[in-house]
Amino acid sequence: MTDSSTVLIDARGLTKVYGKPGDKAGFTAVDGIDFQVRRGEAFGVLGANGAGKSSTMRMIACVSPATAGSLRILGYDSGADGAKIRARLGVVPQDDTIDTELTVRENLLIYGRYFGLSWKVLRERSTRLLEFTRLSEKAEDAVATLSGGMRRRLTIARALINEPEIVLLDEPTTGLDPQARHLLWERLFQLKQEGVTLLLTTHYMDEAEQLCDRLVVMDAGKIVAEGAPAELIARYTLREVLELRFAPGERQIMTDKCRGLAERMEELPDRLLLSTDNGEETLSAVHRQGVQPLTALVRRSSLEDVFLTLTGRSLLD
C-alpha cells in the first residue's frame, strides 16, 4: 500500500446510459472507458461540453450508478460500497452548491456533520481550512456576500473537511478571473504536494498543462488519447505552430501558395495554422513564396492544439 503506484481509481468498461434500461432511446454519455488513477497523481479529464466528463465524475463520486462495467475506488466497488467511498472523497461540483441559508463557517461545520465528525474536530478544522482558502475574515458572513472566487474557495474548503484522499474537481476554475484562478491553482498544487490525489475535469488547456501529471481526452463518451501533457503534445503535434493572418481579399490566393510548406496545414475562418518543427524556417519559406501575411506568429504547440486535432474544431452543441 505504501507504493506510490497504488491504483486508487480503476475503471474498466465504464458506461453510463441515461434513460430506462433496455430503452432504445437511451442516451449513452460514457461509452465503455478504461483508465487508472494512482495515489498522489493529478489526473485530468479533458473534453468539450457533452463529451461525458461530468457523467464520469458523477460515477466516481458515487452519486450516479454506473450502467455497465466495473469501477473500483480505494479498493471498494462503487456500486456496493458508495457510502464508504464517499466518506473518503472530497467533491467540488461544477456549480457551487454551498448552503446559501448558512454563514461561511456554518457551511463547513454542517458539511462535516454529514460525515459524522464531532463538533470539536470540526471547529478546529473549519478554522484551519478557512485560513488555507483565505476566507478567515469572511467566516461569520452570509454566503451571499462572497465573490465568485470566494464561493469556489469555500466549496474547496468544504470538500476538504473530511481530509479526503481523493479530491474530485469538476471544472474548478470556470467563470473565475485570472487572479482567482491562479490562487486556486496554487492551493490545488499545495494539496497535491501533501499527497492528495486530484482528479479534475477542465476545458482550459493551460489549466490541464499546469496541474495534471496525466490526462485523458474524451470525445463523444470515449477516451481518444491518454498520457502526460508533454507526451501528448509530442505525439499529436509538431513542435511549433505558425499562425498567419491575411487581408480579407487575399486569403484564398495566399492560402493556396502556402500549400506544401508545412507537414500539416489547417484553415480557420480567421487565420491559417501551419504545424512545423521549426516555425522561423517555415516563415522564411512562406516569405520566399511571395506570401505577405498581415501578421505572422510563431508559437510552441500547446495542449490546445492536441485537443483540437483530436476532437475537431467545429462547435459540438
Add this chain to the structure above:
Amino acid sequence: MTAMPTGVPAEIPLRPGRAWTMVERNLMIYRHTWPVLLAEIFEPMLYLLAFGVGVGLLVGRVPGLDASISYPQFVAPALLATAAMNGAMNETTFNMYGKLTTDKTYESILTTPMSVRSVALGEVLWALVRGAIVATVFLVVVSIFGLADLPEALLVIPSALLIGFAFAAVGLLTVTFLRSWQDFQLIQLVMLPMFLFATTFFPLEVYPRPVQVFVEVLPLYHSIELVRAAFLGTGGGYPAVAVIYLVVLGIVALAVAVRRLEGTLRP
C-alpha cells in the same frame, strides 16, 4: 493543512451520515430565521381569535355536542391539528422543492456518506421537531385562557407529532411529483377545501350524509378528531381509528417517497 499521509491505509473514522444531521442543519438555519417559526405559532391563534371568539359569539353552542363545550373549545383543537398539518406539509413540499431544484442543497449533501433515505427521514424528523414546538406553545397559550385542562390535554402533543409525521410524509411524496412552482396551486386547491370541510368549524352532523362520507375520508378529519379527543377528553374508542389511519398513511407515503427520491437524486 495536514492531509491524509500518503500510502497509509486510512481507517474510517467517519460514521455514515444520519438523519439527525438534517435536523441540525435546520436548527442552524433557524438561528437566523426564527421569526418564521413565530409566525407559524401565531397563525392558529389569530384564527382562534377570529373564528373561535368572533364567530363563537354568534354560534353560542355547537349542535350535537355537550352543552358545557364552548365554540372556542370546539375550534381550538381543529386549528392546532391544521397548524401541525400545514407546518409539516410546508416543510416537505415548499421548502424541500426549493432545495431540490434551485438551491441543489441535496446534491451536495449526497456527495457525503449521507443516503437518500437519511436525508428524507431527516427532513420528516425536522418537520416533527417544528410541529412539537408549535403544538406546545399553542397548548400553553390556550390553557392560560382556560380552553384546555393541562395535564389531561397533554395527549395533544403526541397527537400533533403523529399528524406532523403523516403530513410530512405525504408532502415528501407530493414533492416528487411537482413539475414547477405553478404546481403549488394544485396543492392549495386540495388543502384549502380540506381545511374548511374537515369539521374545523362545524361538526360532522351538520352535513348531509353523502358529504359526511367524503369528509370522513380526509386525513385532516382524522387528525382533528384525534386532537379534539385529547383536547376535550372525549372520543372513547375512536382515536384508535385515527391513529391507525395516520400511521399507515405516513408509512406508505414515506416508503414510496424514498423510492421515488432515490431515482431523482441518484440518476
